[in-house]
Amino acid sequence: xxxxxxxxxxxxxxxxxxxxxxxxxxxxxxxxxxxxxxxxxxxxxxxxxxxxxxxxxxxxxxxxxxxxxxxxxxxxxxxxxxxxxxxxxxxxxxxxxxxxxxxxxxxxxxxxxxxxxxxxxxxxxxxxxxxxxxxxxxxxxxxxxxxxxxxxxxxxxxxxxxxxxxxxxxxxxxxxxxxxxxxxxxxxxxxxxxxxxxxxxxxxxxxxxxxxxxxxxxxxxxxxxxxxxxxxxxxxxxxxxxxxxxxxxxxxxxxxxxxxxxxxxxxxxxxxxxxxxxxxxxxxxxxxxxxxxxxxxxxxxxxxxxxxxxxxxxxxxxxxxxxxxxxxxxxxxxxxxxxxxxxxxxxxxxxxxxxxxxxxxxxxxxxxxxxxxxxxxxxxxxxxxxxxxxxxxxxxxxxxxxxxxxxxxxxxxxxxxxxxxxxxxxxxxxxxxxxxxxxxxxxxxxxxxxxxxxxxxxxxxxxxxxxxxxxxxxxxxxxxxxxxxxxxxxxxxxxxxxxxxxxxxxxxxxxxxxxxxxxxxxxxxxxxxxxxxxxxxxxxxxxxxxxxxxxxxxxxxxxxxx
Amino acid sequence: xxxxxxxxxxxxxxxxxxxxxxxxxxxxxxxxxxxxxxxxxxxxxxxxxxxxxxxxxxxxxxxxxxxxxxxxxxxxxxxxxxxxxxxxxxxxxxxxxxxxxxxxxxxxxxxxxxxxxxxxxxxxxxxxxxxxxxxxxxxxxxxxxxxxxxxxxxxxxxxxxxxxxxxxxxxxxxxxxxxxxxxxxxxxxxxxxxxxxxxxxxxxxxxxxxxxxxxxxxxxxxxxxxxxxxxxxxxxxxxxxxxxxxxxxxxxxxxxxxxxxxxxxxxxxxxxxxxxxxxxxxxxxxxxxxxxxxxxxxxxxxxxxxxxxxxxxxxxxxxxxxxxxxxxxxxxxxxxxxxxxxxxxxxxxxxxxxxxxxxxxxxxxxxxxxxxxxxxxxxxxxxxxxxxxxxxxxxxxxxxxxxxxxxxxxxxxxxxxxxxxxxxxxxxxxxxxxxxx
Numbered sequence: 001x002x003x004x005x006x007x008x009x010x011x012x013x014x015x016x017x018x019x020x021x022x023x024x025x026x027x028x029x030x031x032x033x034x035x036x037x038x039x040x041x042x043x044x045x046x047x048x049x050x051x052x053x054x055x056x057x058x059x060x061x062x063x064x065x066x067x068x069x070x071x072x073x074x075x076x077x078x079x080x081x082x083x084x085x086x087x088x089x090x091x092x093x094x095x096x097x098x099x100x101x102x103x104x105x106x107x108x109x110x111x112x113x114x115x116x117x118x119x120x121x122x123x124x125x126x127x128x129x130x131x132x133x134x135x136x137x138x139x140x141x142x143x144x145x146x147x148x149x150x151x152x153x154x155x156x157x158x159x160x161x162x163x164x165x166x167x168x169x170x171x172x173x174x175x176x177x178x179x180x181x182x183x184x185x186x187x188x189x190x191x192x193x194x195x196x197x198x199x200x201x202x203x204x205x206x207x208x209x210x211x212x213x214x215x216x217x218x219x220x221x222x223x224x225x226x227x228x229x230x231x232x233x234x235x236x237x238x239x240x241x242x243x244x245x246x247x248x249x250x251x252x253x254x255x256x257x258x259x260x261x262x263x264x265x266x267x268x269x270x271x272x273x274x275x276x277x278x279x280x281x282x283x284x285x286x287x288x289x290x291x292x293x294x295x296x297x298x299x300x301x302x303x304x305x306x307x308x309x310x311x312x313x314x315x316x317x318x319x320x321x322x323x324x325x326x327x328x329x330x331x332x333x334x335x336x337x338x339x340x341x342x343x344x345x346x347x348x349x350x351x352x353x354x355x356x357x358x359x360x361x362x363x364x365x366x367x368x369x370x371x372x373x374x375x376x377x378x379x380x381x382x383x384x385x386x387x388x389x390x391x392x393x394x395x396x397x398x399x400x401x402x403x404x405x406x407x408x409x410x411x412x413x414x415x416x417x418x419x420x421x422x423x424x425x426x427x428x429x430x431x432x433x434x435x436x437x438x439x440x441x442x443x444x445x446x447x448x449x450x451x452x453x454x455x456x457x458x459x460x461x462x463x464x465x466x467x468x469x470x471x472x473x474x475x476x477x478x479x480x481x482x483x484x485x486x487x488x489x490x491x492x493x494x495x496x497x498x499x500x501x502x503x504x505x506x507x508x509x510x511x512x513x514x515x516x517x518x519x520x521x522x523x524x525x526x527x528x529x530x531x532x533x534x535x536x537x538x539x540x541x542x543x544x545x546x547x548x549x550x551x552x553x554x555x556x557x558x559x560x561x562x
Numbered sequence: 563x564x565x566x567x568x569x570x571x572x573x574x575x576x577x578x579x580x581x582x583x584x585x586x587x588x589x590x591x592x593x594x595x596x597x598x599x600x601x602x603x604x605x606x607x608x609x610x611x612x613x614x615x616x617x618x619x620x621x622x623x624x625x626x627x628x629x630x631x632x633x634x635x636x637x638x639x640x641x642x643x644x645x646x647x648x649x650x651x652x653x654x655x656x657x658x659x660x661x662x663x664x665x666x667x668x669x670x671x672x673x674x675x676x677x678x679x680x681x682x683x684x685x686x687x688x689x690x691x692x693x694x695x696x697x698x699x700x701x702x703x704x705x706x707x708x709x710x711x712x713x714x715x716x717x718x719x720x721x722x723x724x725x726x727x728x729x730x731x732x733x734x735x736x737x738x739x740x741x742x743x744x745x746x747x748x749x750x751x752x753x754x755x756x757x758x759x760x761x762x763x764x765x766x767x768x769x770x771x772x773x774x775x776x777x778x779x780x781x782x783x784x785x786x787x788x789x790x791x792x793x794x795x796x797x798x799x800x801x802x803x804x805x806x807x808x809x810x811x812x813x814x815x816x817x818x819x820x821x822x823x824x825x826x827x828x829x830x831x832x833x834x835x836x837x838x839x840x841x842x843x844x845x846x847x848x849x850x851x852x853x854x855x856x857x858x859x860x861x862x863x864x865x866x867x868x869x870x871x872x873x874x875x876x877x878x879x880x881x882x883x884x885x886x887x888x889x890x891x892x893x894x895x896x897x898x899x900x901x902x903x904x905x906x907x908x909x910x911x912x913x914x915x916x917x918x919x920x921x922x923x924x925x926x927x928x929x930x931x932x933x934x935x936x937x938x939x940x941x942x943x944x945x946x947x948x949x950x951x952x953x954x955x956x957x958x959x960x961x962x963x964x965x966x967x968x969x970x971x972x973x974x975x976x977x978x979x980x981x982x983x984x985x986x987x988x989x990x991x992x993x994x995x996x997x998x999x
Contacts, residue, residue, distance in 0.1 A: 067785075068782075068786050069786075070782060070785075070786035070789050070790075071789075094716075094825070095735070095738070097731035097732075097733070098716065098731075100728065100729075113727070113728060114728060115724075115726040115727075115728075115788075115789060115792040115793075116789070116792050116793040116796045117724060117726065117730075117731060117792070117796055118707065118708065118709075118742070118796050118799050118800070119711055119730075119731040119732070119733050119742065120731055120796075121793075121796040121797070121799075121800055122733075122738060122741060122742040122800070123733070123738055125800070126737075126738055126741060172774070175770055175773055175774065176770065178766070178770065179766050179767055179769075179770045182762075182763065182766035183763045183766065186759055186762075187759070187763070191763075195763050195766070195767060198767060199766075199767040199770045199771065202767065202771055203770070203771060203774050204771070204774055204775045204778050204790065204793060205774060205778065208789070210778065210781075210782075210786075212781045212782060294864070296864075296876050296877075299874075299876055560781075560782060560783040560784065560786070
């Protein structure tokens with residue numbers, strides 16, 4: 001049985017090598033082209049996607065129905081949703097197997113291509129049993145020792161509604177009561193309630209995201225999702241957990257149906273504490289700096305890179321998103337150009353900057369600006385002892401500009417970049433890439449971008465010189481509508497965000513996150529519309545989320561005729 | 563020399579093989595087949611243990627390579643921990659992983675992704691294929707557990723891939739592994755009534771889950787429906803674990819539940835490894851599963867080794883693989899070999915028939931690279947311990963010249979009674995390894 005519906009990165013790759021995905025057609029990567037020509041035999045383009053233009057005109061293209069994505073909750077979604085269902089918070093995520101990546105290389109998690117197996121089922125059983133026991137021990141079951149059936153039903157119904165993210169049918173209620181009854185026959189009411197809760201948390205209605213739509217309203221291949229399904233999708237996308245009672249009540253009252261109501265609900269969720277926290281978490285993940293706390297650097301070279309510093313680095317980035325997105329309402333352009341910075345004493349000593357007053361600093365004329373001046377990012381994309389410009393350049397190219405590169409050829413693995421020698425600068429050492437015929441093409445598109453950050457060492461501290469030589473952070477970039485010379489990182493931040501490439505790339509990634517599966521041909525038109533909407537909204541993150549949620553792609557699916 | 567080994571799981575006849583293929587998802591009544599087996603015959607069990615990122619210190623092959631030939635073997639310095647079972651070892655020389663394209667695929671992923679699949683997924687655009695252990699497990703379709711995936715640490719990239727596609731989940735929590743293997747086993751006979759009650763309660767939960775899943779399946783189609791089919795299949799498996807209560811008798815002596823170990827603590831690695839080894843040994847001795855996939859050390863695994871002397875506590879296996887500190891890299895490799903030795907010795911300490919559980923098993927130690935720092939995939943570090951029920955002549959060094967790993971994978975299938983002509987990419991597979999089985 002094949003459940004690898006989305007497992008075809010191999011089919012996608014060849015077509016995408018030569019373009020900047022979904023954004024800028026026509027990027028040429030010199031020697032990388034050779035990799036395509038000498039590339040794998042037997043790769044095929046999925047016929048289903050072949051006739052979809054990856055870069056359609058958003059004004060005129062026809063939206064096609066998107067496929068459903070029945071999939072298991074992620075570990076974080078599971079833990080938080082159980083908390084909502086039972087009203088008792090228990091640490092559970094670590095009991096479950098690790099999540100899959102949304103697609104290869106994605107910073108986001110999604111189990112779109114993961115089938116249930118014996119190991120997982122057992123882990124879910126253990127987690128459910130742990131949570132159910134904790135809930136009963138916390139005294140949530142209040143029907144007494146001689147619980148009446150009415151009381152038990154009253155206990156289960158609201159929990160079933162939160163678990164199923166819709167009101168349960170009478171048949172579902174009686175099925176669950178049957179579990180209670182079976183255990184109750186030879187056990188206590190508390191035991192029986194615990195087993196019923198365990199069964200509830202193991203039920204497929206809870207474990208899977210599953211949106212089948214309102215089939216009675218199917219039209220031209222589209223099925224609108226039910227209001228409950230829209231609310232559920234929205235809650236997971238915006239808060240990382242299933243809907244709570246307040247949201248479910250709102251659905252029941254008809255308040256999550258009309259587009260303007262859906263938009264309002266989205267804004268309300270985004271304004272909530274959990275909505276903001278989840279957005280910040282996902283943004284931190286998108287920047288790929290979540291792991292900075294566990295990042296190891298050479299203890300000899302950087303003894304000052306302590307756990308406190310690493311925590312402070314993550315904190316800076318989190319606070320940045322929190323303040324910029326939710327207080328300043330900054331555009332994505334400002335994320336890369338602003339002089340505002342939010343750090344405390346710990347990081348100030350690494351930056352060699354004065355401790356900010358009221359938590360906000362201003363870089364002024366320093367070469368540092370925006371997100372790419374954060375220690376979290378600079379340290380994550382560097383080596384243990386020294387800078388690796390390729391890493392920083394690759395992030396900018398792939399994650400900000402949506403450019404793609406083929407996997408490195410074998411020769412790249414043994415390509416000698418001389419180790420730090422106390423004499424040459426990092427740039428001098430890495431420029432051997434640009435001289436070598438084999439590595440030139442690909443590294444030409446990564447290293448020069450990375451050189452822009454040479455004023456910052458491998459933990460993100462400022463360096464005016466390296467080995468007594470002055471830093472050369474200048475370069476040239478040419479990638480779609482991003483074209484020009486830059487003198488340093490700050491200049492690069494201005495340059496890359498001058499056009500639409502960065503917002504379009506970002507919007508595409510977030511659209512994929514909303515659907516929680518790799519995009520396919522039928523999604524390209526919807527993606528183009530979302531990208532245009534984000535550009536039109538001047539790169540406002542909150543408007544992007546609302547726009548995605550109110551889009552047809554988010555609220556409909558293709559007809560499934562069982 | 564192939565001896566007929568009747569077993570609980572063996573796919574012994576062509577008829578049952580076809581039945582297994584045709585009835586995907588339906589467990590076969592192997593329990594009854596075991597009852598019909600002659601006394602003294604035991605199922606063959608396969609345990610594949612992987613230590614990724616190489617095992618051979620750079621420029622020090624002599625420390626890894628066993629000396630000898632088909633008449634006998636002398637253990638290398640690095641393999642001294644296997645001395646008590648030396649007579650049951652087969653060491654291999656000259657087996658290459660030919661699946662990756664040497665001109666392009668030299669990162670970590672192509673090495674580990676192809677090792678046990680014999681296929682290059684990325685470059686060849688082949689459909690997602692299982693690793694050999696999972697392929698065998700799917701053909702045997704055993705009860706109560708089809709297979710057992712175990713690791714020593716979480717968040718690992720292992721070389722094991724499921725038949726459904728995607729990386730096989732391996733369980734890092736010793737408590738979870740024990741629970742999965744033995745369910746609600748209670749060693750105290752006085753507590754059996756309570757355990758029976760608990761099993762009955764669990765059964766009512768499974769009945770409920772089956773009803774719910776079947777009902778939802780009717781709402782979906784295509785790929786989404788297949789997801790729920792897979793879900794139903796795992797519920798059936800869970801049911802069979804519950805129905806098949808282990809009996810503490812003979813070789814089967816389930817270790818006690820290792821309980822909760824602080825998985826976040828770096829210095830707990832030895833304790834976790836010991837617990838996993840104990841449960842794996844008990845699982846195969848109790849015939850809970852014919853196939854174990856044991857990801858001892860995964861790729862990109864950042865755990866440190868504060869419990870190994872002379873090791874920088876800020877560095878992991880991969881750091882040392884790429885450092886010049888050859889001796890320390892060797893010491894870390896030896897630490898993992900020690901865990902492997904612990905497993906095979908435990909199996910050898912459990913009597914079964916006129917031999918030991920190890921004699922009826924085949925335990926494989928393999929890495930995806932030879933020298934971790936070089937990412938080289940020729941002359942892969944590989945050895946087996948155990949006679950697989952008399953199918954394999956041990957205490958030998960088998961030398962080949964650029965032999966394809968795929969052929970070794972075919973041999974593994976044959977040892978387990980799964981009759982295939984080739985495995986993985988047929989272009990790099992000519993059939994079973996000569997002289998091995």
